[in-house]
Amino acid sequence: MTTLLLADSGKALVDGLDVVRDYKEIRKRVGYMPGRFSLYQDLTVEENLSFFATVFGTTIEENYHLIKDIYQQIEPFKKRRAGKLSGGMKQKLALSCALIHKPTVLFLDEPTTGVDPVSRKEFWEMLKRLKQQGITILVSTPYMDEASLCDRIAFIQEGKILTIDPPEKIIADFPHKVFAVEADNNYEILKQLRQSENVRSVFSFGDSLHVVFKDISKMENEQINAQLKEIKPTIEDCFMALTDN
């Protein structure tokens, strides 16, 4: 989609343009932040940013408003070489560089992997503001709490898209009732429930277990020393069910 790899077959349009025929035009219009940090390590923060601006025929000043929120946080370090930045700062610089030419579509490949919960929250607040400015964002993430913040989610596994829908729809379509168990010995209960014939799936979810039964009418038969409470499934429940084979 970012025109860096040729497809064997099939067709794709990005911002109305063909990824093969119009690749040069697409590259001008999209922003791409790869999973691995790929800016110039031995250029400074400022040099990286102005390099990307120049390549796209613009200047930092022209689109400063787009990156202001993000770039301000690393501006005190603008003379520092990119290779010497911490993970969180590299991420902010990479996003600034991907935005400096005012792309119509932004591709982010696992932008928050290895990022702490506070910074992740800030990062997603930033994405929300970019969306309000009319930028389309395609983001990959292993965090299901982030997935539930998206307008639509595609679950992909082994090269195939399993489902593609808004989070509320994915949750509404979940075909089973989910029950939560909260106990002090969750791991013991997990192992016990896994042996049970009537348990379709059981997974740890933070301080509780989420259980799906094959036959709800028989769930009372489980000899567990804890309360079962029906809960609304989360996106992570849906992901686990889709990939649990």
Next chain:
Amino acid sequence: MENEQHRINKDTPILNSQFSTVNSESSIIKVENLTKSFGNFIAVDAISFEVSKGEIFGFLGANGAGKTTAMRMLCGLSKPTSGRGMVAGFDIEKQSEQVKKNIGYMSQKFALYDDLKVWENLRLFGGIYGMKSHEIEDKTNIILHDLGFENERNTMVKSLPLGWKQKLAFSVSIFHEPKIVFLDEPTGGVDPAARRQFWELIYEAAENGITVFVTTHYMDEAEYCDRVSIMVDGKIAALDTPKNLKAKFNAASMDEVFQQIARKAIRIDN
């Protein structure tokens, strides 16, 4: 270059009683005022805590809070500027080689050789820890069986999916049956299903008596720990069971606890 008082027998564990605080028969990690400075920057600022044998201890903190630096000191990879620590019965400053032999370590950046096969990685790490060939062979078979990796024995590590690599890396880190294993963000970038499988390995190791010291940015994983500490600006801002922390901070989840504590950070992530 060692001075007199540093000249102690490097192979004899130092008794815990040599430390000022007592009550440590069962603690496998004991740290007092551990500090690491780089120039004017105090990365780790006089932290003190203990970890019990067989415990799963979550070591949390924002990026740049000092977790990795602290962990490197505990593993004998970096010398403290001041303060002291005992790991697996050995002094992390004066007996760092003994510490290294008695622990396992899985780093966030590097864990396995990509261009070696699965069995070659196990062979290499077993050899480094001085295991005998037949021991390595037996253990390799057991591990590949337990992981369901028998068909991957001759696969190059680089062609394994990330979730598999992490599981293999964990098995490598406890291959020599250490008393304690340090895991630095072992599940970074791993999907929800693979993360759960990884945590089953952690539970299993803990049931086998291996103490697990783990950092993570996934707050659902914090709930799986017996106790967690949260580092802010080089200091330990909170340390307790997840249950007690949630009660204390009046929070529904560890994520809320973390947000409350870590937002107080002054230090800019650098």
